[in-house]
Amino acid sequence: MRRTTPLFSLLLAAALTLTACGSGEPEAKPAADGSPATLRIGYQLIPNGDLIVKDQKWLETALPNTKIVWSKFDSGGDVNTAVIAGSLDIGLAGSSPVTRGLSAPLNIPYRVPWIFDVIGDNEALVARGGVTDVKGLAGKRVATPFSSTSHYSLLAALSEAGLSEADVKILDMEPPDIQAAWQRGDIDAAYVWTPNLAELQKNGGTTLVTSRQLAQRGKLTADLAVVRDEFATKYPKALQTWLQQQDRAVKLARSDKDAAAAAIGRQLNLDPAEAARQLGQLVLLDATEQRSAEYLGTPSAPGKLAENLHSAAEFLKTQKKVDAVPDLGVFQKGLATQELADAFPGN
Template sequence: MKTLNLAKSLLAAVGIAALSINAQAAELTIGYINGIDPIKRAIADGEYEKGIGEKIDWRKFDAGPAVLAAMASGDVQIGNLGSSPLAAAASRNMPLVAFIVSAQIRSSEALVVRNGSGITKPEDLIGKTVAVPFVSTSHYSLLGALKHWNLDPRKVNIVNLTPAQITAAWSRGDIDAAFTWSPALGEIRKTGKILTDASEVSNWGAPTFEVWVARKDFAEKNPKVVADFARVSLAAIADYSAHKKDWTVASEPVKSIARLTGANAADIPELLDGSYFPSAAEQKTSQFLAGGTALEIGKTAEFLKEQGKVEKVLPDYSAFVSDRFIGE
């Protein structure tokens, strides 16, 4: 019950803050999490400052809920987060709009069990301590996996740790398993094995993805800034898609991502290959921003309600998604 109460408290705090959104920062502040994707290369190389034409205050967060809290307070105008925290925030009517689906998460997030933990099959998780950032895509995937395995989450000691805290707790032997992303994933894999990953959980009916969102008031007043951000982001994705084989460990793009995120450069090519990055043309299709993304947010919200993580599910989530910032 500790897991459930902490998650509810976090969501309640975000929801309360969302009711008081009215401040606008003078400087453009953008928050991001450490998922490995081509957009991080563009951030590291200063392409957004050139594309948008103004100074940007970049802020790194451990997980999506922290991004949401900063956006709710007015400190951050554009943010990067996963589908699970977005569904939770939208279900509380936080005024946000998702304008890019930056990644469909596959093997770039995984459940790793520590060597010596005694976990060799799903049933062995009962009574063990499993760490995950609460209300994140990894949390959603963990709950989806437990549901698929017919395991009661209350019989697993699920603890709320950020990726950085997971790495530290793992090295101390405080946790038996963790569902997370890199750089933590790359580190804990060295002394553990993967029990499942987000790709497999997606096939079981609980897909996850990452988005970029803007505060609605900011997007309405600054549509060109949001559109320019989308343009630079999708150009970075297109560059990766066209030159994927060239993004090797020793390549400049991979070095840039490693510099920004702190991930090991040796892990980055495989992690990039562990997600799918929709193109500009795909963004405006019914699979993504023109319908599919809103439907997936709704399905995620339904699952979160079933798990007791949100209180209600909205009849329609299309108001929280828009393709109008994607150029032709």
């Protein structure tokens, strides 16, 4: 159950706990070639290119003098906490947690070097018990991971339907807990992502709205990479290598869908056909598309992702989820466009 302490206090306490558990130990010396001794990656069980990179051990091959540590997280809010604690170098977080991370009171010193995916039908609001539209959720118990893209999308869907947070009982649960609560009958609806979403849909869930539909109405969400500023500055070559492997994964998903689905299936314990279906619900972008004006952009012209994060902050401010809306420039500086350009100088 979520404690009633304010978000910042909760994150700070968690950060101190993680530091006490060992993340505050002196950093290991870099390898002789200047690569980091260890690269700590926070991943999530989302069927995108990151799982392909993990499954194929491309980073382990490309950075032979670096120990690659993969740690699983259930939500972007937890990734934010780990970055604050100094226990992660690169992680996956949704656009809503990243918006909050770049806003007060968190002001996390990280930047966005890559878009793992633009969220589509793989994230959705589902309900049961005869509820067929969002308005029907009044008085119902709705679960979602707080501070996630699903939470942001849930608030947007409720607002669209003329409902406030007070009109429903919103419960803070991580995806595995949502699935368990659904099976017990403890909740009436949930906004969550695959693979847990697929299980809810199989077990009596009616899809009320998807993140793809909300994006078409101006509420776009995405899964983003975040890298600690300190790591990006100290180990630019390692970050470039990481970016190149992510681009390689996107290209594999396009050129050999069977191989990509097999890799993702192994990581999610799904058969290849189901993994392929879930992969197809996302929009993956290669390096050239990442650098376009529509997304990250270039060092001289930051892309529309900054505007999207700024717009999300404005919405979250109305929902009292951030203290204040930073200037657009804060989000533009939060895009690692130079690092992306350096990784792909020919693009």
